[in-house]
Amino acid sequence: MSDFLSKTLERVKPSPTIMISAKAAELKAAGRNIIALSAGEPDFDTPDNIKTAAKAAIDAGKTKYTAPDGIAELKQAVCAKFKRDNGLDYTPDQVSVSSGGKQVLYNALMATLNEGDEVVIPAPYWVSYPDMVLLAGGTPVIADTSIQTEFKLTADQLESAITPKTKWLIFNSPSNPSGAGYSHDELKQLTDVLMRHPHVWVMTDDMYEHLAYGDFKFCTPAQVEPRLYERTLTVNGVSKAYAMTGWRIGYAAGPKPLIAAMRKVQSQSTSNPCTISQWAAVEALNGTQDYIDMSRPVFQDRRDLVVRMLNDAAGISCPTPDGAFYVYPSIAECIGKTTAKGVKVDSDEVFATELLEEEGVAVVFGAAFGLSPNFRVSYATSNEELIDACTRIQAFCARLS
Structure with a gap:
């Protein structure tokens, strides 16, 4: 089959963010208590005026x-x-x-x-x-x-x-x-x-x-x-x-x-x-831009919550970003340490993998974005889930030795 496929495919790799989100969904379906902070997707519903316009287009035969x-x-x-x-x-x-x-x-x-x-x-x-x-x-x-x-x-x-x-x-x-x-x-x-x-x-x-x-x-x-x-x-x-x-x-x-x-x-x-x-x-x-004005302060509050809690985790340094709904903390001080299960954290990919296995928190490792040692958190989810996830991250980092 490999001879049949285009050589161009050898130059590219599947999307790591999609792969990690799929892995988190698989573990969740298997009964694990998983918090996925890997997907870049607002957790709000599409505004009603937009949904109404779509329904009207269908009814009008468009x-x-x-x-x-x-x-x-x-x-x-x-x-x-x-x-x-x-x-x-x-x-x-x-x-x-x-x-x-x-x-x-x-x-x-x-x-x-x-x-x-x-x-x-x-x-x-x-x-x-x-x-x-x-x-x-x-x-x-x-x-x-x-x-x-x-x-x-x-x-x-x-x-x-x-x-x-x-x-x-x-x-x-x-x-x-x-x-x-x-x-x-x-x-x-x-x-x-x-x-x-x-x-x-x-x-x-x-x-x-x-x-x-x-x-x-x-x-x-x-x-x-x-x-x-x-x-x-x-x-x-x-x-x-x-x-x-x-x-x-x-x-x-x-x-x-x-x-x-x-x-x-x-x-x-x-x-x-x-x-x-x-x-x-x-x-x-x-149409109305009310959703933008409503969602922005919510995301800003979430940003502040996540930055504060991640900076309280041992070995993590998290800058305060200007926008979007991501943070990209450094784990430079965690590299070289060992997890409670005896796994050496020699890369941000290992950090993210072990965090998912031990604590059930899905994040995306920094190497996927071309700069290590870091990981990405999407804070496009509820404050309750973010507090739970960040508490788990703190616990995982506290066990590193």
């Missing part, structure tokens, strides 16, 4: 094929959103709508990468970025950040990573997995570097835009540096902002030739996203 990359009404809503929230002017022929943000990113990479093209990806990164680049025939160039810079890429690091072969920078703020958010000034330092390298385009992943806490103010590259407008693909979606993960709608706006190329890829792969989901997304973007 259940047929649409244009490959989205209905006109949704593209208009995307344009209005970018103008309202980001001060960016786009027209509908500059917009692409896909089955989730992941497909938007993949379409763009498939439409632009040739063998030998490089893509700069700051680490820690969302697990799918490097593998999507590899599937598209490109070469990921990983730029490691550190806890000292709050997991943010510096201008010098970006400058060092760029070569004549660089085609894209993939930029994610607030970040999955670290929650790190770039201020206007921090982002301006990066865009100044990009202005010195006109062959490099920037692909933003703004999926966590509305999950920004405290004094942090979200901004996006083309907003900070308007001269980058013609070589920026600004990517977003409804999954995190409106608790619509299963509806599978992502969108992007950028230069017309790039959007046309992405449309061509999508027309010959999946064609249009789910029609009902598109009409639901129209309401999400155009």
Whole structure:
């Protein structure tokens, strides 16, 4: 069978986050008391106005094929959103709508990468970025950040990573997995570097835009540096902002030739996203934004709870992130220790595996995101579960010797 499968598959690996969530579900089904902090999914229900719009679309018979990359009404809503929230002017022929943000990113990479093209990806990164680049025939160039810079890429690091072969920078703020958010000034330092390298385009992943806490103010590259407008693909979606993960709608706006190329890829792969989901997304973007205002302070309280409790665990150091619903604590002081069962913790993967086995808490090990020794916690669940999970983590760390 191995001879039958594509050689391309040898370059990529399955999603670790999905694998860990599946393992946690398997243990739970077997009767274990499992708390899964591995999935990046809001625990709130999709707002009622959005569900009502979807039902109305069904009742109105809006259940047929649409244009490959989205209905006109949704593209208009995307344009209005970018103008309202980001001060960016786009027209509908500059917009692409896909089955989730992941497909938007993949379409763009498939439409632009040739063998030998490089893509700069700051680490820690969302697990799918490097593998999507590899599937598209490109070469990921990983730029490691550190806890000292709050997991943010510096201008010098970006400058060092760029070569004549660089085609894209993939930029994610607030970040999955670290929650790190770039201020206007921090982002301006990066865009100044990009202005010195006109062959490099920037692909933003703004999926966590509305999950920004405290004094942090979200901004996006083309907003900070308007001269980058013609070589920026600004990517977003409804999954995190409106608790619509299963509806599978992502969108992007950028230069017309790039959007046309992405449309061509999508027309010959999946064609249009789910029609009902598109009409639901129209309401999400155009309708009341009450859900965003309601959910943000809840997530901020959860963040503060998790950061406090993890910092009380022996050997864990947890920065306070600016946004998203993740923390990315360091376990550097736990490496080299031994669990109560006699297992040596020589990596963050072993730490996460033994934590799941001993305490029934599922987290994602840092190596999956390209930067160790760390792990990711998603705090998109109830305070009760978070307190229970963090108490178990504290107990696990206390037994390390």
